[in-house]
Every structure is written in structure tokens, then in C-alpha cells.
Amino acid sequence: MGSEGLHERYINPYTDFAFKLLFGTELNKELLISFLNALLHGEEHIKEITYLNSEHLETQERDRRAVFDIYCENEQGEKFLVEMQKGEQAFFKDRSIYYATFPIREQAIKGSEWNYQLKAVYTVAILNFVFDDKDDDYFHHEVKLVDMRTKKVFYDKLTFIYLEMPKFNKTEYELETMFDKWMFVLRNLSRLMERPVALQERVFERLFKAAEIANFDRRELIEYEDSLKNYRDWYSVVSTAEQKGRKEGEKKKQYEIARNLKSLGIAPDIIAKTTKMTLKEIAELNTSPSGDE
Known part of the structure; x- marks a missing residue:
């Protein structure tokens, strides 16, 4: 088996293999560090x-497992969950909250007194779908607990970040920040045939x-080919379902x-x-308001 069956030069980051290769290995962890720093706008x-x-x-074997x-954690002990979600799932926000409880609860100090002080937890979800279709330009959602009356952050150690990738449409020549550049790479990597001129930082060389x-x-x-096949099979199933839904709606x-x-009383012809x-x-149409075909 060789790469001659693959027409792309670079891997598709939406596949499980590619995402973990780029961000989940010791060899490439500088990529994850750069991405997280760009995402947090220099705050971290x-x-x-x-x-x-x-x-x-x-806590018990019969309980649900989280994968x-x-x-990972940074040098201050703050936790980061980074997820690539290919398609919208029912209750995906609930899933984010549920997953965030694991790095929170595991901070409890067992066998000694503990004052409940916690390190920050960040959940980052890179979404290959749109969940908010009300604003085409609002793709970077940063969510914290806030006081509804004052609109001020109530607790700053729990952050959920959702990136709606299909909404990011900047061209290579419109990239200004490192965040822009990372979004561009994730959105377009598998379609590129060479490294764009705008991405000259050493981390992108890597x-x-x-x-x-x-x-x-x-x-x-x-x-990679197995992972790509799974991605394409999933994409085909989703696309077919969407087309069927549109046809039924039409x-x-x-x-x-x-x-x-x-x-x-309009003529049938x-x-x-x-x-x-x-x-x-x-001729077979039922014209009563409740009539079903």
C-alpha cells in the first residue's frame, strides 16, 4: 500500500489520526502550545x-467512561481538553459540561484535608459544523459563568471555547494574527499543495x-488511510441524510x-x-387543513 491513492499532499486534520498526530504527540507538542497560546489571545x-x-x-466500573x-496541563497545573468534533451531536454542549467535570473532580486531594482550591479548566471544541446560524461572522465562542445581573464573570477558572470552523472564510492575504493563521491551517490544510507565504513562523514549518x-x-x-476512510464514510452518511431531509422538506x-x-379553485393543470x-x-390532495398525504 502506498500514497499513490491519495491526491492530497497534506493530511486532513478532521480525521482522528491526523488530529492526534498534530496535537496529541510529544514530538509535535509545540504545535499544541502555539495553538493554545494563539487561542487564548496571550492571556496564557x-x-x-x-x-x-x-x-x-x-467512580464505579459501571459508570460511563469519558475519552x-x-x-493536557500546563506548567501551572491548569487543565486543557481539546476536542475535534466532525459533526453536530445531540446535546454536544451537555457533553462539554460533562467532560469538564473529570478534570475538576480529579483535583480533589485524597487522604488529607483539602480547601477546594481548583486550577483552571479549559474545554476547547473545534467544530466542523455550525451550531449558531444567526450570525455568520460569530465563530469564536468563549463561554464562562457570569452573574446575569452585573454581566461580570462570576468564576474565571472554567472556560468553554467553541470554534465553528465553517464560518472562518479569511483568505491567506487576510490573515493578521496567529489565531487567524491557526484557523486558516485547520480549515484548509488538506486542500493546500504548498505552504502559504503568510505562514512563515517556525511552528508552521514544523x-x-x-x-x-x-x-x-x-x-x-x-x-491514516483507515482514519480517512472512516471520515469519508461518516461524511457520506451525514450528506445523504441532509439531502434526504432537504428533499422531504421541499x-x-x-x-x-x-x-x-x-x-x-385553481385549475389542476x-x-x-x-x-x-x-x-x-x-387529484388525490386533501384540501382540509389537517389533511396528510
Whole structure:
């Protein structure tokens, strides 16, 4: 098996293999440090991180297990959960809250007195979907606990950051900050055929070297191709479901228009031309408000 079956030069970061290769390995942890510093706008100057156990069990074996994509802490002991979510899940916000409880609870000091002082916990979710379609420009959501009356932060040690990647549409020539550049790389990496001129920082030299498929050994190539296949299969299933939903919605709208026209006494041939329905379908329409086809 070789890379001749792959047309891209660089890996797709939305695959499990690629995401963990770039951000979840000791060899490439400078990439994660750079990304987190860019994401936090300089509020945290992270110099070092330590990867932690990404698989956690609840207090009893029968309890639900949590598996994080990337779980690490910085030199101050602050915890970071970094997740890549390919598609929208039911209750994905609830999932973020649930996962955040693990790095909170594990800080409890067992076997001695503890005053409940906690280190900060950050949950970062890179989303390959849109969950807020009210504002096309609002893609960087930073969520904290606030006092609803004063609108001031009530507790600053728990932060949830959601990045809606499909909304980020800056071109290479519009990139200004390191955050912009990281967003551009994550959004476009698998479509690039060479390293953009705007990404000349040393960390991106490291990233493009790590992401180049031609540098993979046989084992890495097999793992990546398997991961890519899983991603494409998932994407196909989601796309098919979306198309089916749109078609069903269009058909329902079509029938509703035809029903209204028929109730107004419009000739069937005119209704047929307007809605692209057959005369037989129009004849069978129930014009009562509660009528179902």
C-alpha cells in the first residue's frame, strides 16, 4: 500500500489520526502550545504542557467512561481538553459540561484535608459544523459563568471555547494574527499543495513537515488511510441524510402550495405547472387543513 491513492499532499486534520498526530504527540507538542497560546489571545503564556491520561472512568466500573481527544496541563497545573468534533451531536454542549467535570473532580486531594482550591479548566471544541446560524461572522465562542445581573464573570477558572470552523472564510492575504493563521491551517490544510507565504513562523514549518503524507512510514500511512476512510464514510452518511431531509422538506412545501391552490379553485393543470406535481397527485390532495398525504 502506498500514497499513490491519495491526491492530497497534506493530511486532513478532521480525521482522528491526523488530529492526534498534530496535537496529541510529544514530538509535535509545540504545535499544541502555539495553538493554545494563539487561542487564548496571550492571556496564557504556556511554555510547557504535559499530556495526561485521555481515558477516564467514573467512580464505579459501571459508570460511563469519558475519552478525550487531547488532555493536557500546563506548567501551572491548569487543565486543557481539546476536542475535534466532525459533526453536530445531540446535546454536544451537555457533553462539554460533562467532560469538564473529570478534570475538576480529579483535583480533589485524597487522604488529607483539602480547601477546594481548583486550577483552571479549559474545554476547547473545534467544530466542523455550525451550531449558531444567526450570525455568520460569530465563530469564536468563549463561554464562562457570569452573574446575569452585573454581566461580570462570576468564576474565571472554567472556560468553554467553541470554534465553528465553517464560518472562518479569511483568505491567506487576510490573515493578521496567529489565531487567524491557526484557523486558516485547520480549515484548509488538506486542500493546500504548498505552504502559504503568510505562514512563515517556525511552528508552521514544523506543522507542514509533520502533515506531509509523503513523510509517513508504512504503518502511519495505513492508519491514516483507515482514519480517512472512516471520515469519508461518516461524511457520506451525514450528506445523504441532509439531502434526504432537504428533499422531504421541499416535497412537503410543494404539497402545501398545491393544497392551498386547489382550495382556491385553481385549475389542476396550472397547479401542476406551478408545483411540478402530476395531475394524479393533485387529484388525490386533501384540501382540509389537517389533511396528510
